[in-house]
Amino acid sequence: MELKRTPLFEKHVAAKGKLIDFNSWELPVEYSGILFEHGFVRRSAGLFDVSHMGEIRIKGSDALHFVNRLVTNDIARAVPGQVVYSPMCHHDAGTVDDLLVYKISDEDFFLVVNAANKDKDFVHIQREAPAGIEVVDESAAWAQIALQGPKAIGIALRLADESLAGLKPFRFIGHALFAGKDCLISRTGYTGEDGLEIYCSPADAGTVWDALLDTGREDILPIGLGARDTLRFEAKLPLYGHELADDISPLEAGLDRFVKLDKPDGFIGSDILLAQKKEGLLRRMCEIEITGRGIPRPGYEVMAAGKTVGYVTSGGMCPALNRILALALIDSDCCRPESEVEIIIREKPVSAVIRQNAFYKRS
Amino acid sequence: MEVRAGLYYSKEHEWVRVEGDTAYIGITDFAQSHMGDIVFVELPEPGSEFSAMEIVGVIESVKAAADMHIPLSGAVFKVNEALETHPELLNADPYKNWIFSMDIGDPSDLDNLMDAAAYEAFCAGE
Numbered sequence: 001m002e003l004k005r006t007p008l009f010e011k012h013v014a015a016k017g018k019l020i021d022f023n024s025w026e027l028p029v030e031y032s033g034i035l036f037e038h039g040f041v042r043r044s045a046g047l048f049d050v051s052h053m054g055e056i057r058i059k060g061s062d063a064l065h066f067v068n069r070l071v072t073n074d075i076a077r078a079v080p081g082q083v084v085y086s087p088m089c090h091h092d093a094g095t096v097d098d099l100l101v102y103k104i105s106d107e108d109f110f111l112v113v114n115a116a117n118k119d120k121d122f123v124h125i126q127r128e129a130p131a132g133i134e135v136v137d138e139s140a141a142w143a144q145i146a147l148q149g150p151k152a153i154g155i156a157l158r159l160a161d162e163s164l165a166g167l168k169p170f171r172f173i174g175h176a177l178f179a180g181k182d183c184l185i186s187r188t189g190y191t192g193e194d195g196l197e198i199y200c201s202p203a204d205a206g207t208v209w210d211a212l213l214d215t216g217r218e219d220i221l222p223i224g225l226g227a228r229d230t231l232r233f234e235a236k237l238p239l240y241g242h243e244l245a246d247d248i249s250p251l252e253a254g255l256d257r258f259v260k261l262d263k264p265d266g267f268i269g270s271d272i273l274l275a276q277k278k279e280g281l282l283r284r285m286c287e288i289e290i291t292g293r294g295i296p297r298p299g300y301e302v303m304a305a306g307k308t309v310g311y312v313t314s315g316g317m318c319p320a321l322n323r324i325l326a327l328a329l330i331d332s333d334c335c336r337p338e339s340e341v342e343i344i345i346r347e348k349p350v351s352a353v354i355r356q357n358a359f360y361k362r363s
Numbered sequence: 364m365e366v367r368a369g370l371y372y373s374k375e376h377e378w379v380r381v382e383g384d385t386a387y388i389g390i391t392d393f394a395q396s397h398m399g400d401i402v403f404v405e406l407p408e409p410g411s412e413f414s415a416m417e418i419v420g421v422i423e424s425v426k427a428a429a430d431m432h433i434p435l436s437g438a439v440f441k442v443n444e445a446l447e448t449h450p451e452l453l454n455a456d457p458y459k460n461w462i463f464s465m466d467i468g469d470p471s472d473l474d475n476l477m478d479a480a481a482y483e484a485f486c487a488g489e
Contacts, residue, residue: 018399029399029426030399033399033400033454034399034400034425034426035400035402035425035451036400226399226425226426230425293403293405293447294403294405295402295403295423295428297428316402316425317402317403317425346421346428
């Protein structure tokens with residue numbers, strides 16, 4: 001099967017990116033080494049091609065009510081120009097996807113979803129949509145570039161009109177003139193650093209990409225998907241398919257603050273989630289630090305007092321913290337900070353400890 | 364991609380340097396380049412005995428774990444303990460930074476390995 005390419009494919013080839021099959025997209029896993037790229041984003045600025053992400057537009061006179069039924073977070077309290085992060089659930093409270101909701105107006109919403117789930121999300125949303133709601137898959141019309149790191153905003157301001165200067169976190173500008181092109185820009189990201197996500201037409205993507213590299217000079221580098229994953233993990237940001245899945249609820253994933261069970265009209269899955277909360281969660285996401293020798297990876301068993309209590313959802317080296325950490329979905333009663341557990345790595349138990357607040361927070 | 368003359372090479376991208384009855388084992392430039400940043404090395408126990416091609420340890424990169432094989436039969440003699448705290452040495456200089464040394468149990472095992480030219484051709488096909 002032929003792999004899909006983003007509008008920036010030729011840029012990755014020219015920059016000698018190591019191309020891989022990423023969910024049927026041909027994208028670079030790295031250009032100059034994952035650990036180097038990771039550190040560079042934490043101290044400077046990185047450029048990511050995330051054009052494979054999906055964009056779904058929801059419009060209608062009753063769109064606000066519908067979107068608020070669709071996702072767990074509260075969209076009614078958001079103002080136009082605000083971006084809201086939210087999980088989206090099945091009726092059984094398992095997670096369909098996690099996504100960003102861009103509120104253009106009460107009648108017009110722009111949802112940005114995980115590339116791997118785009119088709120699944122579209123079917124789900126269409127099926128749930130009542131008459132009068134228009135649901136359009138706009139993914140082919142958008143390229144997306146993420147610019148992340150402490151120097152990111154400074155670089156971007158040199159290419160923008162004044163509208164960008166006052167942009168606050170989790171806000172967006174629908175039409176900004178950026179590198180001479182019409183772009184939608186939000187102050188959002190998936191690395192734990194400050195930065196922007198820039199949406200433009202596929203035809204304009206190359207110009208925007210080159211302009212950022214030219215303006216940023218030695219302060220900016222293209223960054224691959226490998227570092228995108230190590231950065232998000234180090235910042236304890238969930239990844240669908242790991243911390244969230246069809247069989248993991250957002251409460252089990254520890255995303256309580258994005259689940260507003262008091263929304264007056266409820267939402268898809270809210271009754272099950274209310275029951276989960278009332279009865280107490282049987283299992284929850286826990287932070288684990290490896291104290292022995294080994295790298296925890298998804299699916300590895302977690303044991304406590306000789307019995308299996310759960311499994312690793314994500315794990316690995318956290319370069320900025322110089323620790324080896326894991327996130328694991330384990331029995332709630334074992335989830336006590338400082339209690340000792342073991343992670344089975346290649347059939348051998350490796351010692352580890354449950355932690356709290358061990359992950360990266362930018363200063 | 365550097366392939367050094369005077370070494371033997373395995374299909375698992377390990378190199379072997381023979382010094383009398385002792386062999387030094389490492390991974391090739393091809394291997395470290397494909398793996399990317401190496402973050403963990405599990406070394407074999409000194410003194411442990413293996414048959415050729417057995418799995419004796421692991422080399423882990425950021426994205427994946429790769430089995431480490433022993434290209435010859437024999438007993439592990441010394442291990443490069445620096446790799447426990449600095450696994451990135453294998454990326455920095457894969458030929459200088461050997462992983463372990465061993466007593467060669469059966470010299471005819473060397474016949475199953477490639478020379479530099481054969482290995483270079485093998486890599487071209489990988």
